[in-house]
Amino acid sequence: MEQRDRDELTDLIGRLGLWLDGKRFDDPRAVFTEDAEVTTPGGTSKGAGALAAQARRNHTVPTQHFVTNPLIEVDGDRAGIGANLLVVFAHEDGPRVVGERYDLQAARTPDGWRIAGVRSNVIWDLRAA
Structure with a gap:
């Protein structure tokens, strides 16, 4: 690589974290391929427009995504990325903090690398008491 x-x-x-935290849902193609598929605790969607709608539904409060320890494997114009995710949802009644593991697929496009798939696996979930 x-x-x-x-x-x-x-x-x-x-950029994925900033797209989510900045609520930049009107421009999913800045981060995703047109046919990207996303499976998260918030649901499954396919296609840039559908996954932007899913993100909009699930990110109604301020959030902060911390994506760490990426393990990247490139095979030509495709790549697999494993990473840790810590996301904070700042609810009025207290924060919700979720630890997840990301499994991302990326594709090289004429506009650069874009995410073609996301799967997240929740490891733990702390909600305000």
């Missing part, structure tokens, strides 16, 4: 691919894929992961 070239270092440039690794740098661009690491940047893509960061």
Whole structure:
């Protein structure tokens, strides 16, 4: 794997977090492929428009996504990325903090690397008492 691919894929992961936290749901193609498929605790959706709608429904309060320890494997124009995710949902009655494991698939497009698939596995979930 070239270092440039690794740098661009690491940047893509960061842009995913900023896309979610900044509620930039009107521009899913800045992060996702047109036919991306997402499966999270908030549901499953396929297609850039549908996954943006899912993200909008599930991110109604301020959030902060911390994506760490990416393990990247590139195979030509495709890549697999495993990473840890810590997300904080800032509800008025107290925070909800969720620890997850991301399994991301990425594809090289004419516009650069984009996420083609997301699967998240919840490891733990702490809700305000």
